[in-house]
Amino acid sequence: MDTQKNQPDSRTALLHAARDLIFTRSFEHVGTAEICERAGVRKGSLYHFFSSKEDLVLAMLDALMDDFEGAVLVPSLEGPNCIRERIDAFVQAIHAFEAAVHRESGYLPGCPFGNLIVEAGTYNPGLRQAVKRHLDRVAGHFQRCLQEGIDRGELPAHTDALALAELWLALMEGILVMAKVDQDPATILRLGPALHVLIGVSGPHTTSEDPPEGAAGGNT
Amino acid sequence: MDTQKNQPDSRTALLHAARDLIFTRSFEHVGTAEICERAGVRKGSLYHFFSSKEDLVLAMLDALMDDFEGAVLVPSLEGPNCIRERIDAFVQAIHAFEAAVHRESGYLPGCPFGNLIVEAGTYNPGLRQAVKRHLDRVAGHFQRCLQEGIDRGELPAHTDALALAELWLALMEGILVMAKVDQDPATILRLGPALHVLIGVSGPHTTSEDPPEGAAGGNT
DNA sequence: AGTCTAGTTGACCGGTCGGTAAACTGGAAG
DNA sequence: CTTCCAGTTTACCGACCGGTCAACTAGACT
Structure with a gap:
């Protein structure tokens, strides 16, 4: 990253430390002392840049969301691919992200917002409303992806992109909870792949109407 | 003279207090002092019955699981109803449970295990492995329900009940996360109803009925 | 009677929590 | 030079954390 420069670095260091620690553990379980220690900064500096621990976490979430959009959402959900390929790319990107954290820290953290x-x-x-804002933003990416699928004819015209985006997010959150239970990225x-079933693109080529029994068979 | 007619009730009072408090807030955010105060018991008694706060929570989870099976899982998932009705009953039961807590405490807590x-x-x-045991037990109920659906011919014979039960649980966990974000049982x-899509009973399975769009919610 | 014991009580412990205050630093501007 | 000030440092605070302990109580058994 940018640890080479000596610039007004304490703020960034605090943000990074808070992200790494709170992400892999929890908000209450990580104290300000530990965050400062990891950041190489004294506690007074923390309260120079942030008015409270919560304020620090709020700023950390903003930065995290920007990173997440750039590293996962935009690369996987935008581009020329069809919607099935986008969903696969999205799952792969989430998996790669969680697996990387798991490999480096020994923890499978799940969704930081969830x-x-x-x-x-x-x-x-x-905190709740701030996280809700970010999750709405994630769902917005899903919705635009789905809407493009509708416009291209890959999804039925009567598909409700907004409602389906919410379900997409719900299932993804649940999958990450299950992965956290198992502490295993393979989950x-x-x-x-069940996202395909939920969204309705389980078949290799989408017909306008639902296949009689293909939906249940293509899972897992 | 004791106004209470029950026996060694402090243990039960502690379990109830821990359940109510930790369920609606969090493990780290609720202290032993508050649990004891709610239970009307001194702290020494807590450590007479339980070896640690974690031990108390573990016992609380066991009791909670028993209640959950008796109040939600068995009534909704067992009986003569077809699988679509069982899923609907399950969703209704979860909603009723969360809505009741929300009405009484002002909080929508989500899944205590999750x-x-x-x-x-x-x-x-x-703690993680204990919760995993309980969630596996929940998934076992789903799996048996699905297997019955297969045996009755309500689901395709090649359906993988085990894998589908895990997905059922994942989506339910995700839905409860979303409901907690909104703090609204209506979520x-x-x-x-998306459970129908995931499980594969969303299609026009009943030829006599004609659900316009509300029952299945298949593509929404 | 006396003894035993599960259960209860209140005082207390060391450690950590989020947060504060005042003194200090070093570089830029006048 | 002096002034200024964002940023840093150290020492510290009261509250709370999970947990301990010895003394006590009351019912059951001998």
């Missing part, structure tokens, strides 16, 4: 919601969603409204590859 | 996995799955192996009813 993690925060599940942990703090009930008692921290600010993502095992369950990911 | 919550714990997401929060502590990476750094607490004991469960909106996304729940």
Whole structure:
């Protein structure tokens, strides 16, 4: 990354440290002292740049979302490929990301946004709404991908891209929970193809109407 | 003289308090002092019955699983109904449960097992494996339900009940994450019908009925 | 009676939590 | 030079954390 430069680096170092630690563990389980230690910064500096631990995490989520869009969402969901290939690329990208973290840290962390919601969603409204904004943005990528599929005739014209994008996100969140239970990236590859069933592109070539029994057979 | 007629009730009171508090908030965010206060018990008693906070939570999960089986899984998934009706009943039961908690406490908690996995799955192996056991048991109910559907001819004979049960669980976990993001039980009813699509009973399986769009929600 | 014991109690422990305050640094601007 | 100030450092705070301990209580058994 940019650790070579000596520039106003403490803020970035804090963001990186918070991301690495909270992502692989949890919001409550990681303290400010540990974040500062990892960042090589004293605690006073943390509260110079951020008004609270929550404020730091909020800024961390913004940066994380930008990275996630650039590394996963845009490369896999945009381009000339058909929608089936895009879904496959998306699953592969998620798997590659989680597997990389698992390889380097020993942890399979799951979805950082989903993690925060599940942990703090009930008692921290600010955090919850911030995460909701980011998840809506992720779903927006799905929706645009689906809409392109509809426009190209790869999906039925009556498909509800908005509703299907929400389901896409829901299943992906659930798959990441299951992968976290197993602590095994392979779970993502095992369950990911079910997205085809959910979205309705399970067959090799999409007919306008649903196949009588092909949907259930093509899973896993 | 004791106003209570039951026996060694402190243990049960602690289990109930831990369930209510940790379920609606989180493992790390709820302290032993608060659990004891809610249970009307001094902290020493907690450590008379349980060796640690984690031990208490483990026992609480066992009791919770028993309640969940009796209140949701068995009533909705067993009986003479066809598989489509069972899925609907299951979604309704989950919704009723979450909506009741939401009404009474103001929180929509999501899945207690999934919550714990997401929060502590990476750094607490004991908790993770305990939750995994419970989730496997839930998936076992799904699998038996699916197998019955296969035996009755409601599902294709080549259906993989084990793999499909895992997907059922994954989608349900994801739906509960989405409901927690929204803090709205209606999300469960909106996304729940997608289980039909995933399992493959969304099509016009009943020739007599004519569902316009509401029952299956197949392509939405 | 006396003893035993499961259960209860309140005081207490060391450690860590998020957060604060004041003093300090070094480079840019006047 | 002096002034200024974003950024850094150190020491520190009160609150809370999970957990411990010895003393105590009351019912059951002998």
